[in-house]
Amino acid sequence: MxxxxxxxxxxxxxxxxxxxxxxxxxxxxxxxxxxxxxxxxxxxxxxxxxxxxxxxxxxxxxxxxxxxxxxxxxxxxxxxxxxxxxxxxxxxRLENKHIQEQVESIEQIAAINQPTTQMCEIGQDLADCLEQLEDVHRRGILMAYYFGFSRGEISDHLEKPINTIKSWLRRGLARLQQCLEK
The missing domain is CATH 1.10.1740.10 (RNA polymerase sigma factor, region 2, helix turn helix motif)
Known part of the structure; x- marks a missing residue:
């Protein structure tokens, strides 16, 4: 035509x-x-x-x-x-599915009060200090530094602004550092 x-x-x-x-x-x-x-x-x-x-x-x-x-x-x-x-x-959709699978394992780790085998891999002292952090700081730190999520991915998953995530990570790392120095 x-x-x-x-x-x-x-x-x-x-x-x-x-x-x-x-x-x-x-x-x-x-x-x-x-x-x-x-x-x-x-x-x-x-x-x-x-x-x-x-x-x-x-x-x-x-x-x-x-x-x-x-x-x-x-x-x-x-x-x-x-x-x-x-x-x-x-x-x-595929990225979100992969992220969700990783997040589920993070949340399982973060929800347990006693150090797990995975946590022992990163050191007993660190695991003990992580347990002392507030839940949002612990989850954010695990997602960012143990599982390698970007700040944007953490922000999307936790449904919080990226600047809030950055603040949580900064405060959580400061508290973690203080705990490890004891």
Missing amino acids: DSKELARLLAKTALHDQQAFERLYLSTAAKLNGIAYRILHNSDLAHEVLQEAFIQIWHNAIEYRIDKAEPFTWMASIVRYRCYDRVRSEQR
Whole structure:
């Protein structure tokens, strides 16, 4: 289908003409799905993203400007951006799952009042001093310095501002240092 016909179909879609939208879909879906598949490498995800993209095209067709881009280029960019959003979302989901697994083991360590085998690995004195800290300081220090979480990850998990996390870590380390010097 040529650009003029696609532009005409987009204009009619902007007026919520369902038949025009159906023709637009039938004439471009296969190619747009191919773009999604090349980015996502998963046919099910590509189909989902294509569906989301066509919903966006339906709602945003009125914003299309022929002087800015060719009709297919405009639709393809919607598909691409939806794919990139999906990739980022999947990466965050996997990272959050990994972080949650690590946090669960941290919380198990922090919840126990007696030093564990893992705590003994880092020294009995240190384990004793960690036990004397407030829970938020102990958890923050373990997350940051034993398990290697960034301040941002700790902030996200504990649902506190990053500056609060930095303050907790600074105060917790100061108290830990005082305890270890005794």
